[in-house]
Amino acid sequence: MQSYGHIPEATVARLPIYLRALVDLASTGASTISSEELAELSGVNAPKLRKDLSYLGTYGTRGVGYDIDYLRFEVSSALGLGNTWPVVVCGFGNLGRALANHTGFTQRGFPILAAIDTDPTKIGHTFDGVPVHAPGEMPAVVTGHGIAIGVICTPVGASQGAADRLVAAGVRSILSFSPIVLTVPDDVDLRSVDLSTQLQILGFHLQESADDE
Amino acid sequence: MQSYGHIPEATVARLPIYLRALVDLASTGASTISSEELAELSGVNAPKLRKDLSYLGTYGTRGVGYDIDYLRFEVSSALGLGNTWPVVVCGFGNLGRALANHTGFTQRGFPILAAIDTDPTKIGHTFDGVPVHAPGEMPAVVTGHGIAIGVICTPVGASQGAADRLVAAGVRSILSFSPIVLTVPDDVDLRSVDLSTQLQILGFHLQESADDE
DNA sequence: GAAAGTTTGTGAAATCGCTCACTAACTCCG
DNA sequence: CGGAGTTAGTGAGCGATTTCACAAACTTTC
Numbered sequence: 001m002q003s004y005g006h007i008p009e010a011t012v013a014r015l016p017i018y019l020r021a022l023v024d025l026a027s028t029g030a031s032t033i034s035s036e037e038l039a040e041l042s043g044v045n046a047p048k049l050r051k052d053l054s055y056l057g058t059y060g061t062r063g064v065g066y067d068i069d070y071l072r073f074e075v076s077s078a079l080g081l082g083n084t085w086p087v088v089v090c091g092f093g094n095l096g097r098a099l100a101n102h103t104g105f106t107q108r109g110f111p112i113l114a115a116i117d118t119d120p121t122k123i124g125h126t127f128d129g130v131p132v133h134a135p136g137e138m139p140a141v142v143t144g145h146g147i148a149i150g151v152i153c154t155p156v157g158a159s160q161g162a163a164d165r166l167v168a169a170g171v172r173s174i175l176s177f178s179p180i181v182l183t184v185p186d187d188v189d190l191r192s193v194d195l196s197t198q199l200q201i202l203g204f205h206l207q208e209s210a211d212d213e
Numbered sequence: 214m215q216s217y218g219h220i221p222e223a224t225v226a227r228l229p230i231y232l233r234a235l236v237d238l239a240s241t242g243a244s245t246i247s248s249e250e251l252a253e254l255s256g257v258n259a260p261k262l263r264k265d266l267s268y269l270g271t272y273g274t275r276g277v278g279y280d281i282d283y284l285r286f287e288v289s290s291a292l293g294l295g296n297t298w299p300v301v302v303c304g305f306g307n308l309g310r311a312l313a314n315h316t317g318f319t320q321r322g323f324p325i326l327a328a329i330d331t332d333p334t335k336i337g338h339t340f341d342g343v344p345v346h347a348p349g350e351m352p353a354v355v356t357g358h359g360i361a362i363g364v365i366c367t368p369v370g371a372s373q374g375a376a377d378r379l380v381a382a383g384v385r386s387i388l389s390f391s392p393i394v395l396t397v398p399d400d401v402d403l404r405s406v407d408l409s410t411q412l413q414i415l416g417f418h419l420q421e422s423a424d425d426e
Numbered sequence: 427g428a429a430a431g432t433t434t435g436t437g438a439a440a441t442c443g444c445t446c447a448c449t450a451a452c453t454c455c456g
Numbered sequence: 457c458g459g460a461g462t463t464a465g466t467g468a469g470c471g472a473t474t475t476c477a478c479a480a481a482c483t484t485t486c
Contacts, residue, residue: 010443012417016410020392034463043394046463047445054465062464063452079413080420087412094314098307099408104392110412149415172422173415179233179317181256189418191411195312197229198404199300199323200292202362202386204225205402207293209385223473247433259433260475267435275434276482 004056004078011052015079017042018049022072034065084109088147088171090162091154092117092132095177099151100128113145116162135165142169152176163190217269217291224265228292230255231262235285247278297322301360301384303375304367305330305345308390312364313343326358329375348378355382365389376403 021041025033039049053059053071056078060066076082087105089096092115099105100112115132117123122132133141141147150166152159152174159178166174172188179194234254238246252262266272266284269291273279289295300318302309305328312318313325328345330336335345346354354360363379365372365387372391379387385401392407 016413080416094311200229
């Protein structure tokens, strides 16, 4: 397999954006694209795009641009797509079900194969094709489905417990929607998305502009 | 009102985390806390916490630490909480309803006062206390409720249209859950949270560690 | 009241990420 | 085939962010 030198985190975070633009472009039938145009579609400037892609390798042709299919394949490979990483959702409330309903995850190699919830009326049933298990079944679920990623959508009070059970069952990649800071071992890759934090950042800027008047 | 010098964006993004830790601490009855402990609770190191807080002012006492209630008030003020910023949700599917159900937003000063959806069976009805309107009513909804923030939860194909309608109606702060790059005027503050991007970043690191073996 | 211990605030250095200008390499046209 | 035009790759400079060490200011102890 192709091996990359160190790719900056900031670049990694933008690769999915480039990839989506490339997939859209491929469906229009275009065959090549310049860094200028791809940058425009991705909401970044052209030198940044070129620098980002240069971390992956030399895939463009000067005077021409990038071959869309080729670049798509390379970005996709860099991101490790083509692999499939099964996902378990912890907490099958509104948000958990919204994720399960979202077909895009499976398409991108992140099938949601199981859910964990404490609600006895849900356990043992299947919603949107996702079977719901009790928290105690976590180890069996992880082993049985080869789960690589856990997503935490529980109420805030249950989120640390869910993280602990994921870690104990061997999951090393966690995406949390909990608003609290979760404690996990160093070798666990934890990403956190807090929706009210995002609103509060918008609120900060709103206040700033209000102060200027 | 207190006016701050320029606060770095990276610091602003962490203030909500500190605030939540402070609110939790206050409910335990503690009165002061050291930067070391607050940093631990917030998942950052102590010097970074102190530097962040120093942008807001000098609120600690050397040899003692920070007064929890006082610091909470100051961080809250810096973030512009105490103000209320009404929110409209565009697209009232699974994700939109998950947000509407989430009581934490109203508590933090971001009440969801209205939703916009194209589904005729939803328009005119109220779900979880949120009335659903047709897209054409956007200007009246924004003006009538004094909407400050729009949240986009529509299917991907409708997200740019929703952004355009928000902007046309005068909304200048947008939080998007759409996976595509939205185009808005420069004076609009747009934050974007793409859930599958987060999974793809986890996937990248999973592949990296798999390659090492 | 002085010395020892604790903890904040902050300048300086190091790191990281972004921008820009320019070279290298390709295509197109006559 | 040569010159004009286009576009990727990249080193150097710049700005933002993080880290670190230490002085300043407080409390506690004797």
